[in-house]
Amino acid sequence: MEKFEKLTAVAAPMPASNIDTDIIMPKAFLKRIDKEGVLEGLFHDVRLYEDGREREGFVLNQPEYRSAKILVTGSNFGCGSSREHAVWGLEKRGIKCLIGSSFAGIFFDNCANNGVLAIVLPKETVSALIQEVQNSESKNVTVDLEAQTVTTPSGAILHFEIEPSRKEKLLQGLDPVALTLKSEEKIKNFEEDYFKKFPWLA
Incomplete structure (x- = not known):
């Protein structure tokens, strides 16, 4: 998976709460x-009509947000079932970062495991950011993972917290398999010792 270090990109507002994985x-x-x-x-x-035409009102169909790589979301984004396909679709679309007041737990972990940074900020801060993105001429937001900051279109700097291990995985671009392979030598040594003690299991 790709490393996430610093991103400056268009941010699209998606303020509805409880957007679930089935949506x-x-x-x-x-x-x-x-x-x-x-x-x-x-x-x-919600993106297309039944005949395949784009719904004009859907945010990512609107010209100013088509190139968005950041979504500013309502609360409890990603609730519902644990389907990882939801994050796969976002990542394939080029969405690299989500900013919201809360995310469903499994969805939140699926994001980190697929290189998508999910940032939690206070609800009032997220609401203000949504308003700014909707109303400002510039839609660009800068996310600096190393510094743990979000810079809004007006230049305001917001600080966010992130679990150190999650931050390190994203900075290094390590999915669960790659993270496990960092301990490959230890795993091999354990296997060798284990099968010496229990050879009938080999």
Whole structure:
């Protein structure tokens, strides 16, 4: 997975609360266990009419937000089922960062495991950021993971907290497999010792 260090990009406001994983990635697009087709499925039912035309009111269809790599979300974003496809779709769409007041727990972990930074800020701070992104001429927000700051379009600097191990995984671009492989030598040594003690299990 790609490292996340610093990102300056268009931020799109998605202020509704309780946007669940069935909205982010409808169940019709869960038939595969790989990432093929997830881009088509992302926000499918709210992004498109039944005949395939784009819904003009959906934020990511609007010209000023089409290139967005950051979403500023309402509370409890990613609730519902634990489907990882929801995060796969966001990542495939180029969404690298989510900023909200709260996220569903499993969804929050799925983000970190797929290189998407989910930032938690106070509800009133998120509401103010949504208003700023909606009303300012510039839609660009800068996220600096090392410094743990978000710079708004007006230049205001917001500080956020993040668990050190989560921060390090994102900075280094380590998914769970890559993180495990950092201990490959220790794992091999354990296996060798274990099978010496219990050779009938080899």
